Amino acid sequence: MQIEFTAPLWQWEARTDSWWFVTVPPEHSDELADLPLPPRGFGSVRVRVTVGGSTWTTSVFPSDRDGGYVLPMKKKVREAxxxxxxxxxxxxLETVDV
Structure with missing residues (x-):
């Protein structure tokens, strides 16, 4: 599955030193939640991400912040x-292991 969206970059208030995220919109979070995936820690979904010229593999995680999934944004990518x-x-986002 491939998903494209635009959302703002935000910093987790509890850890202002390093944790930055982009929230996956609700309609796409619902699609991710419905995938038949192998069980993973915290309900995460492995994805291949492209932002601009940067591509990497990570996981998106369910979040209480907006009721959907969040994508952690590496410092290296934020800077690049x-x-x-x-x-x-x-x-x-492109799901991996599906």
Whole structure:
């Protein structure tokens, strides 16, 4: 499954030193939640992510923040793509292991 969306970059308030995320919109979070995936820690879903010219493999995680999944954004990617807080980030997710 491939999903494309745009959402703002935000920082987790509990750990302002390092944790940044983009929230997967509700309709796409519902699609991810419905996938028949092998059980993983915290209900995570493995994905291949592309933001700008950067592509990497990670997992998206269910979150209480907005009731959907969140995508952690690595510092290396934030710097390479010049991402700034609260600004929209264009994301392409491709599920892995499905």
């Amino acid at each position: 793509e010049r991402l700034t807080p609260d600004e929209p980030v264009a994301v392409r």
